[in-house]
Amino acid sequence: GDNTIVFTNFVDFDSSWGHRRDVAGYAAGLELFDRRLPELMSLLRDDDILILTADHGCDPTWTGTDHTREHIPVLVYGPKVKPGSLGHRETFADIGQTLAKYFGTSDMEYGKAMF
Structure with a gap:
């Protein structure tokens, strides 16, 4: 088959906002991403899937810039993906x-x- 993976890293979520504990910047970035997400979803073909996740958490109340140990989201969407937890x-x-x-x-x- 024609199997292709497109991996995209949105660096600003991590380096500009997450590690800097910039809650307002992170929220604004999420809102912008959320507004654009329907465009991406509309481009998916019947056999495509979209997986959104993060590689770690960054607790904004923590004083350092290292990774913290929150659970991270895993969201999966596709025309043939059954909705559910x-x-x-x-x-x-x-x-x-x-x-x-x-x-x-x-x-x-x-x-x-x-x-």
Whole structure:
């Protein structure tokens, strides 16, 4: 098949707002992203999926600039993706395992497919 992955890192969420504990900047960035998200979703083909996540939390009440240990979101959308809760995920490997299953490749050693 024609399997393609597009990985995009929105650096400002992390370096400009998250690590700087800039809650107002982070909120403004999220609002802008939310306004543009329907455009992206409208471009998805029937066999596409969109996975939105973060690589770590940054508690704005923490005094340092290091990563903190919050749970992070994992949102999945696609014309053929059944709406519902993905539940609590134990590892980022679940995202990789989900993509392996979705693309019809062999299972990975770690992780559980989310759907």
